[in-house]
Amino acid sequence: MTSRQRLAIDAWTTVDPEREAHGIRSRQMRAGPRLGKRAVDLALACPILALSSPLMLMAYILIRLTSRGPALIRQTRIGQHERPFAMFKFRTMRLDADDTALRRMNILELAGNTDPGTSDGAFKPDADPRVTKVGRLLRRFSVDELPQLFNVLSGEMSLVGPRPSLPWEVKLYTPAQRMRHACLPGMTGLWQVSGRNRLPMPQMLRLDLVYARSWSLSLDLWILCRTPGAVLFDRTVR
Known part of the structure; x- marks a missing residue:
């Protein structure tokens, strides 16, 4: 990652979303870099999927044995150019889960509320009753997200990029x-x-704009190298 990209990331708390959006409009990714990003996705996603297959099988069995409903679900998410797609994910919640509390929290975040009101400062409901015991373990180590490798292989997602939003989030x-x-x-x-989860939604969205404005293959590789540490040592994931 270049020093310019580091400065952009270090300054993310003061990013002007309007200015960043203008920079994204004026910086269209050419065919060469797009193909390079796609090549990296395929080169890494295939071996990761092969290596993680036993873990995914174990997760599938644990979910089916401990809660009612399918182990693998498809969620409608908003992708590139705001096209909806079906994102694969291991189910971590009860079938009758209600997301009213999360929606209320996200609306407050986007309105400028910087106090999550939770015990550990995470912007997720405390002791979320919707999440199963197995689901909480899968979320802790991001195992529930491994099926998204199939979305990467299909070209609907990349290994690195903005978080895929839910349709109701995009409306906000x-x-x-x-x-x-x-x-x-x-x-x-x-x-x-x-x-x-320690980041409120507006700050997360600013980081996504910084990424879109500053993208390069070296930035993707830097993020990939830092991801295992974030997954293993971040204690605010629920």
Whole structure:
């Protein structure tokens, strides 16, 4: 990663979303870099999928044995250019889960509330009753996200990029924040290695804009190298 990219990332708390969005509009990724990013995705996703297959099989069995419902689910997410797609994910919640509390928290975050009101400062409901015991373990180590490797192989996602948003979340974004959809959504990203659930949604969205504005293969590789540490040592994931 270049020094210029480091400065951009270090300054993310003061990013002007409107200015970043303008920079994204004026910086279209050419065919060469797009192909390079796709080549990296395929070169890494295939061996990761092969190596993680036993872990995914174990997760599948544990989910089926401990809770009612399918182990593998498809969620509608918003992808590049705001095209919806079906994202694969291991189920970590009860079938009758209600997301009202999470929606309320996200609305407050986007309105400027910087106090999550949780015990550990995470912007996720405390002791979320929707999450199963096995689901909490899978989330802790991001095992629930491994099926997204199939989305990467199909070209709907990248290994690195903005977090794939839910349709109701996108309706809350400003026009500038929606410029994050200029990129393919990713399994990991700047938000993942910069705090994850400790970041309120507006700051996460700013990081996505910084990524879209500053993208390079070296930045992707830097994020990928930092992701295992973020997954293993971040204690605020629920």
